[in-house]
Amino acid sequence: MRADTGHWLERFFDGDNGLRWSALQDPTHPWSPQLLPWIALAKADDRDLPIILPRLEADDRPSWYCAGRSARGALRLHEALQAFIGPSYSDFDGRPYPLNADDPVEAAFAEDTVAPAYRIRASTPGDVRRIQRALELYCGLLERMPEQVRHGRxxxxxxxxxxxxxxxxxxxxxxxxxxxxxxxxxxxDAENLLYVHVGVRAGLGQWRELAEDGALLNQLIGLRLPPRVLADIHDALYRRYVEPSEDADAPEYALAAFRAAGLARRSTLFGSRRGLRGARVLKAFFLYELAREDQASTGLADLADELEGLDDTFAHALATLGRPTEASPPADPMDVADAAFDDLEIDRALDLYVQAPPSRKRLSRLIRCAEDVGTAEATKRVIDAIQPGDDAGNLPPSWAARLQALLEKCTADEDTRAPKGWLEWARRVEAGMGEDEAMSALREHMATWDPAELSGSKVQADELTGIINNASASAEPVFREAAPLLYQALIPESGAPPRRVKPLLQILVTKVAFLADPSQTELELARDMASTLLLIGLDAKEYEDLITDLEDLMGTQMSVFTLGWSLDLAELFAINPCPDPERRLRLVLRVTEAVRRLAHRLSPADAMVIEQLCRDYGIDCPAEIGQVETGRIDGAADALSGKSVGIYTLVEPAGQRAAALLYQICPTVRVELNSDHECTKALSHLARSADLFVFAWKSSKHQAFYCVKDHRDANNPMIQAQGKGTSSILRALLEFV
Structure with missing residues (x-):
């Protein structure tokens, strides 16, 4: 316990707080039974435990202040407040409350907590006791929660x-x-925060926002971007300005779009490819070389060879635009190389310096190029290019040291150089690579790894699966952290991944199932992986194992927070092929039992989805569901009468099920679904014409998001559903109307 804990607690229960610290020490005080357990938790050493304390206003109306004492605790608290309190009988809507530093009570609360904080007030005087009871249950859960094992993170x-x-x-x-x-x-620092910001936007598919953020792009100019950041920026620019013009029958349209967007003028982004192999990066660099007035035939030929090696029809067509014959070498390669180097076109400068006559200046520039590109291939190329005329033996000490560093890098063993792929990285983790080093290497270098390494080779995929499945105690937390990045690497942009990666996905689901306290994002990740496995196809044994893992997740101590997730999961199994109906039914019965116990927290939308699921599975709906308040449904029927509703979701069955329930609420409503990945005529027309438009953003493409946003009337914006299932779509619409 911290020595000053009591001091800030005394200041919180002082001033204009109607509850006093000294009075609360008396167990007979009306607030003591509810409050003393929370005070005990506030004094505990476990920083992951949250703090929830009441403040009694002048009119005797209580407000509860809620916050975590660590980042992990804050995340758990937000999920818990949604589960235990929610908007049913309070004003809690999930938004943080800014504590006022000039308010002595709030300032005291801020001393031992971290942002975000939340303030909860009862909707009616009668709801005060309901909130007290909910917080008693939550406090009891925290008191019974076993202490978590720490890994020194x-x-x-x-x-x-x-x-x-x-x-x-x-x-x-x-x-x-x-x-x-x-x-x-x-x-x-500011530079690394910028890189994290770019990675988040790219990971969420916010390509248009990245491409059109001129201030961000200007900040990146002149920085030696990590490979992953460079790949994200090129992906964004290519998707936004060039990809809509891709036409295998007329590849010159893409070149015209590249020029029209002014991408050829962003030469610093094309200085070095840094070993990147992504299709969009290759196409962008090829177009940049084509758009140059002084095209480098060698660079074009090398890029054309790589384009032809892609499984991409347009890339093959684009490669034909390169000059068919070799251009004669420049009269003075050194002058041209110097010009390229001064323009920060490092890859091109390296090509030219390799061709230039030997000299000490040439060698110093080759060293600089190898350092800037940073790949093992560039380093080896420079070392191999050194000639006697470069006078390497008489370099100044500082340059000699830099050359020696390159020589050591070139001859380094596998344990000291950067990993070249997922499998090599996993082997090093299992051999003892530290957690921080492993995750740093993964985030920095994975963009340069061959995307076909896992999906294209069953042998490699099986070896990686075996390493992760049999991980040592030290490697286990690393693979757990890497699971989201590995999952993203396995999943193609369209369609299902190849069946050979199925065992690897199964292991990743099992890893999440073994967690003692899965977060909401980990549960969502497990659901997404389960959806992918069902799309690939499972036999009866694999299906049973998947359900067992998911049932383990439902049975964790955090299961009280996962009602919406459980409903989405039951729906997921309802809409996919089933090789074991009995096993699936047991999962659904487990969900309905949880629903029965939590019926008082259900929204009308949840109740309708549960009734729909029970009909799907041919089971009786819990009687408690019929007691859910339906006033909002009746009002929605009037609001929807004669209206048109557009629903965008990539989970088409969820959209169809939501439409069926809307027709049940209001037979005169018109519902149209869309799941186009791009801004098609059908999607733009629906966005313009629909009276109401629901966008399920967690199962969407951001190209579609911008299409809908651009075509909606500013006074009639889209309604954003917070989840992927039917209940999320229906709940968002009913709350709006």
Whole structure:
């Protein structure tokens, strides 16, 4: 216990707080039974336990102040408040409450807590007791919660891991909160915060925002961007300005779009490819070379070879635009190389310096190029290019040291150089690579790894699966942290991944199932992986194992927070092929039992979805569901009468089920669904014409988001559903109307 804990508590229960510290020590005080257990938790050494304390206003109306004492505790608290309190009988809507430093009571509360804080007030005087009872239940749960095993994690590493999971789950709001926490702890400088910001936007698919953020792009100019950041920026620019013009029958349209967007003028972004192999990066660099007035035939030929190696019809067509014949070498390669070097076109300068006559200046520039590119391939190329005329033996000491560093890098063993792929990285983790070093190497270098390494080779995928499945105690937490990044690497932009990666996905789900306290983002990640596995296809044994893992997640101590997640999960199994109906039914019965116990917290939308699920499975609906208040449904029927509703979701069955329930509420409503990935005529027309438009943003493409946003009337914006299932779509619409 911290020595000053009592001091700030005394100041909180003072001033204009109608509750007094001295009076609360008396167990007979009306507030003591509810409050003393929370005070005991506030004095505990476990910083992950939250603090919830009441303040009695002058009119005897209580307000509860809620906050965590650590980043992890704050995340748990937000989920708990939604589960135990929610908007049913309070004003809690999930938004943080800014504590006032000039208010002595709020200032005292801020002393031992971290942002965000929340303030809760009862909707009616009769709801005060309901909130007290809910908080008693929550406090009891915290008191019974076993102490968590600590692994000596630094706060920044823990937050980065949470951020990766939030991005992989598509949770934009949670990612934003975590990004602010990372900014707040002050461990990253402005440049590295910028890189994290770019990665979050890219991971969430906010390509248009990245491409059109001129201030951000200007900040990146002149920086030696990490490969992953460079890949994200090129992806964003290509998607926004060039990809809409891709046409395998007329590849010159893409070149015209590249020029029209002014991308050829952003030469600093094309200085070095840094070993990146992504299709959009290759196409962008090829177009940049084509757009140059002084095209480099060697660079074009090399890029054309790489384009032809892609499984991309347009890339093959684009490669034909390169000059068919070799251009003659420049009269003075050194002058041309110097010009390229001064323009920060490092890859091109390296090509030219290799061709230039030997000299000490040439060697110094080759060293600089190898350092800037940073790949093992560039380093080896420079070492191999050294000639006697470069006078390497008489370099000044500082340059000799830099050359020696390159020689050592070139001859380094596998344990000291950067890993070249997922499998090599996993082997090093299992061999003892530290957690921070492993995650740093992963985030920095994974953009340069061959995306086909896992999906294209069953042998490699099986070996990686075996390493993760049999991980040692030291490697286990690393693979857990890496799971979101690995999952993103396995999933193609369209369609299902190849069946050979199925065992790897199964292991990742099992890893999440073994967690003692899964966060909401980890649960969402498990649901997404389960959805992918069902899309690939499972036999009866694999299906049973998947359900067992998910039931383990439902049975964790945090299951009280996961009602909406459980409903989405039951729906997921209802709309996918089932090789074991009995096993699936047991899962659904487990969900309905949880629903029965929590019926008093259900929204009308949840109740309708549960009734729909019970009809799907041919089981009796819990009697408690019929007691859910339906006034909002009756009002929605009047509001929807004769209206048209557009629903955008990539989970088409969820949209269809939501439409069926809307017709049940109001037979005269008109519902149209859309799941187009791009801004098609159908999507833009629906966005313009629909009276109401629901956008399920967690199961969407941001290209579609911008299409809908651009075509909606400013006075009639889209309604954003917070989840992927039917209940989220229906709840968002009913709350709006």
């Amino acid at each position: 630094r706060p920044l590493g823990a937050l980065r891991a949470e951020l990766d999971r939030a991005v992989a789950a598509g949770d934009e709001a949670e990612a934003g909160r975590l990004l602010e926490k990372i900014r707040g702890i002050g461990r990253l």
